[in-house]
Amino acid sequence: MALRYILFHSPDADEREDAARRVGQLCGLTIVPVPGAFSLLVSDESDVLPIPGSGAVIGTIFHRHGPPEAIRDFDQRAADAIRKTGGAHLIERYWGGYLAAFEMPGGACVLRAPMGALPCFRLRQGGLHVFASDPGILVKAGLLAPRIDWDALQRQLFMRDLPSHRTAIVGLSEMLPGTRAILAEGGEGVSQCWSPWDYAATLDVMEPEDSAERLARALQQCISAWGSRYANILLSVSGGLDSSIVATTLADRGRPLSCLTLATSDPSGDERSYARIIAAHCHANLHECGYALDAIDLDRSVVAHLPRPCGRTHELAFRAVVTAKAAELDADAYFTGNGGDNVFYNSASARPIADRYLAEGMGPGLVRTLRDVCAVTGASAWQAMCEARRVLKRRRRGYVWRTDPLFLNRDIVAHESRQPAEHPWLEAPDEAFPGKAGHVAMLLRMQQHLDGYDRGLPFTLVNPLVSQPIVETCLAIPTWAMCNGGINRAVARAAYASRLPPQILERRSKAGPDSFIVELLTSRMGEIRERLLEGRLASQGLLDLDALATCLSESRLHTASDYMRIMALLDTEAWIGHWS
Incomplete structure (x- = not known):
């Protein structure tokens, strides 16, 4: 069973311990003693790894250079290093799916692993900071009375998979992967503690041939x-x-x-x-x-x-x-x-051509990458070169996040288009390759x-x-190595x-459930039309009903972008019903 947890932080021991006892009775979670100003409840005590004298790691953690098995204890030297570095020692020496909570100079720290794996959502209740594995356990604990944040939901639909600390539930936020919250008497702050740009190939640093x-x-x-x-x-x-x-x-x-x-x-x-x-x-x-x-x-x-x-x-x-x-x-x-x-950067993009040009200039390597990109994408050499030139011209603008305005109200699209896409990983350094900016965006998506x-x-x-x-x-x-020989990945x-x-x-093809989606649309078109054209998204004014009604005509041949968007909007209607 997946690990579920609720973590309380407060300098008021009575407040957090009372909350932990009450939640434990409601949710059937077990209280696990943790040093410092924390109270922790989990579904499985074996998923808690103490940090001696400081706090605990919740979840699964492996040593970067040790045997391929989860570690079960930290020695005092490791505990001291975690505390003194504000968790940087965890990022550098370990990996896994975990949430770390520990006392450090200047306050308490809650840190989420760089690749996520173990979710973390948070809210405030008076003086209590609450962190949890999922919103459902917070509702069951009586800590969250869910209300939909319509502005956030609108943003979610438009920004198309851009991670954000803001959720579509009022008062509930997410700790993004690779971030840490510092909780101190003078206030709190959330900062990035892992960045893809510390590892990405750049003009100055590229992976060796092995x-x-x-x-x-x-x-x-x-x-x-x-x-x-x-x-x-x-x-x-x-x-x-x-x-x-x-x-x-x-x-x-x-x-x-x-x-x-x-x-x-x-x-x-x-x-x-x-x-x-x-x-x-x-x-x-x-x-x-x-x-x-x-x-x-x-x-x-x-x-x-x-x-x-x-x-x-x-x-x-x-x-x-x-x-x-x-x-x-x-x-x-x-x-x-x-x-x-x-x-693995499975991309049908001309960015590897731009990257190799920036790294090596004109030469045989650039010609090879041009051929490789054409083989992967099916584009002509002229088309690939024109696209690579466009990428190079726009390089200083940074990566432009692809939004999804399809079937959204035009006024909403205009409003959201004026708001920049924001995430720390999108802030590429000056020496970054445009292809690596695209790679990082794929990791975000x-x-x-x-x-x-x-x-x-x-x-x-x-x-x-x-x-x-x-x-x-x-x-x-480098991105050009990822398509070497005209082969993706x-x-x-x-x-x-x-x-x-x-x-x-040698396989290059991919299959998918597209035919099943078309079958679903065809067999239940009347019900789908009613749900989308007369549902809660429509009543909130979020949809372009004319465009959607045209697409939902039974005589229309749906494109992949159309029917995938319809599937997303249908599920959003059901999601709204669940949380309303």
């Missing part, structure tokens, strides 16, 4: 470490590169491995032939399932457990199968290859989609490719070239 070997070691270490935590793993496989890397590494554990693949009735969404290849290669049991329309309940949000709408309705069918199969197999963890495209399952379910979701050492290793690799392929079947290594 990048594939370094990435192979990071992948082996991190996937093995996560795998050591669980006895019975269910892994989602598509037969694509990312999930196959996870599968072949987990197979080395010497424990049984169960794999799951889903297929649509249309061949365009059927990857079973590739899934069978990797399952056989790993000697794993493969469970083949299909998408089912009767799994779609338009009243249910796929992200009802989260404080912002970021799901799509068709995902209900996939998650229903995962939940049922995990229960049938008594799986204690569900692993995915999610985030691999983002981490995945964050809201990594906590896809309710923490009350009897298994833990693990996305091992989104582990700090893997991400840092990939950030240091080239360095990741090279890293596991000796470990994967040739059919997997």
